[in-house]
Amino acid sequence: MAEAPWWRPDRYAERRPNLLARARIVAAIRRFFDDRGFVEVETPALQVSPGLEPHLNAFETALAEPFRDGPVTRMYLHTSPEFAMKKLLAAGEEKIFQIARCYRNEERSPAHHPEFAMLEWYRTGANYRDLWTDCEELLAAAAEAAGVERFERAEKSADPRARWTRIGVCEAFEKHAGVDLAATMDDAPDPAPLIEAARSVGVWTGPRDRWDDVFFRIFLARVEPHLGVGAPAILYDYPASIAALARLGPDRRFAERFEVFACGLELANGYGELTDPAEQRARFEADRALRSELHGSAYPIDEDFLAALETGLPDCAGIALGVDRLAMLATGAARIEDVLWAPVAGPG
Numbered sequence: 001m002a003e004a005p006w007w008r009p010d011r012y013a014e015r016r017p018n019l020l021a022r023a024r025i026v027a028a029i030r031r032f033f034d035d036r037g038f039v040e041v042e043t044p045a046l047q048v049s050p051g052l053e054p055h056l057n058a059f060e061t062a063l064a065e066p067f068r069d070g071p072v073t074r075m076y077l078h079t080s081p082e083f084a085m086k087k088l089l090a091a092g093e094e095k096i097f098q099i100a101r102c103y104r105n106e107e108r109s110p111a112h113h114p115e116f117a118m119l120e121w122y123r124t125g126a127n128y129r130d131l132w133t134d135c136e137e138l139l140a141a142a143a144e145a146a147g148v149e150r151f152e153r154a155e156k157s158a159d160p161r162a163r164w165t166r167i168g169v170c171e172a173f174e175k176h177a178g179v180d181l182a183a184t185m186d187d188a189p190d191p192a193p194l195i196e197a198a199r200s201v202g203v204w205t206g207p208r209d210r211w212d213d214v215f216f217r218i219f220l221a222r223v224e225p226h227l228g229v230g231a232p233a234i235l236y237d238y239p240a241s242i243a244a245l246a247r248l249g250p251d252r253r254f255a256e257r258f259e260v261f262a263c264g265l266e267l268a269n270g271y272g273e274l275t276d277p278a279e280q281r282a283r284f285e286a287d288r289a290l291r292s293e294l295h296g297s298a299y300p301i302d303e304d305f306l307a308a309l310e311t312g313l314p315d316c317a318g319i320a321l322g323v324d325r326l327a328m329l330a331t332g333a334a335r336i337e338d339v340l341w342a343p344v345a346g347p348g
């Protein structure tokens with residue numbers, strides 16, 4: 001039997017306590033950043049480029065031009081407001097945040113929804129480690145607003161007010177998977193040694209897997225479930241091959257990238273931001289080539305974003321945090337739909 005729609009009074013009544021907790025968390029987020037001198041900004045979801053991460057699929061639309069002949073302009077709903085917010089930094093803003101609606105065209109799961117709320121904030125003159133304190137204080141404020149002592153999910157719990165775990169990616173692989181990740185890393189990582197390591201710990205690999213693919217297979221199967229149990233965890237210094245939009249660190253094998261986990265769930269992803277336009281273009285072109293190989297097509301580059309980098313993006317750090325997932329952790333909800341005011345129609 002199909003599940004009753006979310007707006008049925010009986011189903012809505014079950015979810016309402018979670019929704020009220022969510023509302024208090026969102027209000028606390030705004031107070032948190034207002035108290036610290038941040039400006040709340042709003043940027044459009046409709047963009048010429050949705051983001052270029054090869055494994056994220058965007059929703060595509062078109063901009064009609066009724067008074068012109070020829071094809072309409074292809075547009076996309078963004079997967080993150082990152083490009084637009086960095087343009088504001090290039091324009092002169094110094095401390096900004098946004099709670100944005102974002103869109104990813106992928107399979108739904110208990111922790112994934114096609115439309116979701118993303119909190120992003122950026123600070124000029126800051127490095128990625130400065131954001132760690134922001135995260136610790138913000139999650140404590142969210143728990144207080146929700147009226148809970150601990151986050152809960154899948155029979156795991158984490159106290160956001162306790163001392164957080166801070167662990168490097170290589171250390172986490174050694175500790176939780178028994179894999180010497182650093183020994184498999186070089187300028188052009190060969191997947192063979194990591195494939196061998198994965199198979200030795202019972203992790204399946206595919207015949208066409210790249211080094212990055214094997215990294216994530218081991219990570220998801222053996223490392224992530226252990227992160228953020230007891231207290232939230234900061235996993236930092238990701239391999240350079242998965243730097244995304246983060247700058248590389250003094251040891252060029254690693255990027256200034258970190259993620260926040262609680263109860264084995266990824267909650268946030270932060271960077272010491274890459275400001276070099278030439279290196280950024282090279283990464284974009286590599287991402288587009290990989291996406292074309294994997295999916296047969298690629299999204300366009302936002303040339304206006306690269307122009308903003310050319311103008312001058314100041315040294316800065318930024319982070320994206322899933323508001324819906326934070327609400328799930330604070331309420332103990334099993335599914336993301338249980339903390340959404342009006343979930344997108346369709347199977348959960």
